[in-house]
Amino acid sequence: MSLITIQLNGKEVQVPTGSTILEACQQHNVYVPTLCNHPRLPSTGGCRVCAIEVEGMRNLQTACTTIVSEGMVVKTKTDRVASAIQTNLSLLLARHPNTCMTCESNNRCEFQDLIYRYDVPDTFADFHSELSAMDESSPSLIRDLNKCILCSRCVRACSDIQGLNIYGIAHRGFDSLPLTAFDQPLANTNCINCGQCSAFCPTGAIIEKSAVHEVLNALEKKEKILIAQTAPSTRVAVGEEFGMDSGSVSTGKMVAALKQLGFDYVFDTDFSADLTIMEEGSEFLQRVEEGGPFPMFTSCCPGWVNFVEKYYPEYTENLSSAKSPQQMLGAVIKTYFAKKLNVDPSQIYSVSIMPCTAKKDEAERPQHSRDGMRDVDAVLTTRELGRLIRIKKIPYATLPDEAYDNPLGESTGAAVIFGVTGGVMEAALRTAYELKTGKPLPTLNFEPVRGLEGIKAASVDVNGIEIKVAVTHSMEKAQELVGQIHRGEVFYHFVEVMACQGGCIGGGGQPYSLDGKILQKRMASVYSIDERMTLRRSHENPSIQKIYEDFFDKPLSHLAHDLLHTHYTDRSQKAALEKAIHE
DSSP states (O other): OOEEEEEETTEEEEEETTOBHHHHHHHTTOOOOOSSOOTTSOOOOOSOTTEEEETTOSSOEETTTOBOOTTOEEESSSHHHHHHHHHHHHHHHTTSOSOGGGOTTTTSOHHHHHHHHTTOOOTTGGGOOOOSOOBOOSSSEEEOGGGOOOOOHHHHIIIIISOOOOOEEESOGGGOEEEOGGGOOGGGTTOOOOOHHHHHOSSSSEEEOOOHHHHHHHHHHOOSEEEEEEOGGGGGTGGGGGTOOTTOOOHHHHHHHHHHHTOSEEEEHHHHHHHHHHHHHHHHHHHHHHTOSSSEEOOOOHHHHHHHHHHOGGGGGGBOOBOOHHHHHHHHIIIIIHHHHTOOGGGEEEEEEESOSHHHHHHHOGGGEETTEESSOEEEEHHHHHHHHHHTTOOGGGOOOOOOOSSSOOOOHHHHGGGSTTHHHHHHHHHHHHHHHSSOOSOSSOGGGOSSOSEEEEEEEETTEEEEEEEEESHHHHHHHHHHHHTTSOOOSEEEEESSTTGGGGOTTSOOOOOTTHHHHHHHHHHHHHHHOSOOSGGGOHHHHHHIIIIIOSTTOHHHHHHHBOOOOOOOHHHHHHHHHHO
16 A cells, blocks of 8 residues: 655645545544545535645635645644534535424434534524425335435435435425435335435434334333344444444343343344244255245345335245244244243234334235234334433443343354344355255355355355355345346356345444444454354254244244245336226
């Protein structure tokens, strides 16, 4: 890496060639405010908040887009810079409602922090007006574009990371807004509810559809048996909500906090991830014996399932029929566990803690209800769990660790790696290979499917049969891979797809983060948990063995199909149009 020398606030420093001034400042702990900039998105300089002076340039420059050059003299602390930042923030505040007290992003809002830091007066209060009606049509997300500051981070997340282009900046000047095509409600678009727009939004303009108050009411009324389940990746993220380091593992504290909130039982979604592997792995082996259809796509990511149903409905038969771990555990809680408690399932209130906004949509699918009763009653994102814990003033960081309840709290390392891209494939191979060959996979750490590369491919010899597998994450890369498969350019037997970058660790409901290495840190923590586990193959889980012995009999049994498998529908716009014509 070549270095150049620049002068930063009167001090000579060395920075990598090709860096932006913002990157140079961050490297040397010089604060520069940002709003439209995010380390995981391409820079635009649109908000003008990162204004700095560069000697020899008449106008102020944007630190996030200006590239350093040898001998450049940069100033970030002049009166001119401070005045420009305050003016730019004041102009953004002119169109922003003063509703912080009731905003879901209160005290977690980047814009609010800057308004306070720079003591920005509400100079244009008389100009406040409603620019857009609130959109609550989606089962997962709420859009209140009156709170939009035109940073375009939602647009870039949806286009540059997801490749879906649901949003675009419409109109001009004061009336500009990130709108859907023809300003349609989100539910009428091809949005897959992944929530990446909400994860990158610096204000409360796009947030998850909150279930915090619904769950809080259930906890305070105590009219039912209250059961929580927590997804694999939440344990390496929720601590960030309370000032812990990025990627901190706080499984025991999360369980303890849920108990203090008032849940009667806290189960581990890792248990049903092991159950998913038993069902999905067995289904894959069945397809190998029957000759397809191939590829078999994983089905545990609801954003990906939504994508297939809306964009490629001809591939619904390729999706594994296995429910996601969330929905499997929801079904098990209201059948197997309800029988153990000798209670009617209607007396159970089941809540899942998920890294994903699309899980809210998934829980509402009619396929996941029986006798008019949902398997999962409410879904809280990791962010919402943090909010709920803060409301109840529980001292999360100092809580003594507690263990999950049994029998639905025992799991393996194979289950926890569900939280990262490649994890479902690796877990499936660990079990399917051994079920088919009677021998363990030569190495448990299946490196070819690990890491953050967009598309990963590998092959495994299973009793003389070469099984070709692929892994992809983010919908941009998923579309690329599906296109290759669709055109017959590549062939795979088994494909894992996660809608979000990094898999569930980068889910749309995870804590907000401006750490450019956040995915790597959470991923490393997930793999460290797997390495420390005594049991690392799903079929080795004693509680899994017992639930088949006592309840399901065997994978793919009639009862297993009834409770642990699902079906999919054509939700493409073409199908919707044909339905409307016939009606």
